[in-house]
Amino acid sequence: MWRSISSSSTISLIFLLPYIVLLSVDLFGTNLRANDIPKPVQKACDFSTVQDFCNNIFRNDSRAQWAITKFNLEDITIKLAYSNYTKIARKVLTITSDETNLKFRRIYRYCLHQYLLLRSDLENLIHVLHLQGDLDQAAQNASSHLFTCMGYFTQFSNIPNPFAHDNENLVYFFELIRDIYFAPL
16 A cells, blocks of 8 residues: 555656756746846947946846847836936925925925926937937936036035935936947947
8 A cells, every 4th residue: 555655656756757847947947038138238238337237227127128229228228217217306306395404405406406307308318319319418418407416415515415326326327328329239
């Protein structure tokens, strides 16, 4: 009796083992493919001055797997920048509205104003891309608002900058847009 149960289990295991191995290999292959970066994306990131940032955003965006042209990469990057902008703009508005210190609030309002101006420049980037215009100049125009916001905190160094990291990330997006624009893809 023990032998029949044991031999039955052994036979079942022998039949199931190839399927388990195949399933494991396929899952491993799927994971490798999910982390694989398409050649145009890799070329753009290798060319970029913000390589780690580039690799990180494209590795975490499913649309990058389908990016085969420079236009695709620029479009994805602009959309990611715009999405990032909307989150940061909400944060700037919330911090500005909640601030009770009048000196801090004044500087935060100045930055909020720059973020409101930045929105139209981001929308302009989309139009410039579709009209095959100068993305370099459009990205520089957009980033100027961030540098202005950063400048306020340089002038008033006693005021904490709750937007410093966010401004830096958006500057990286604009730098990446410029880099892709100039990349030989």
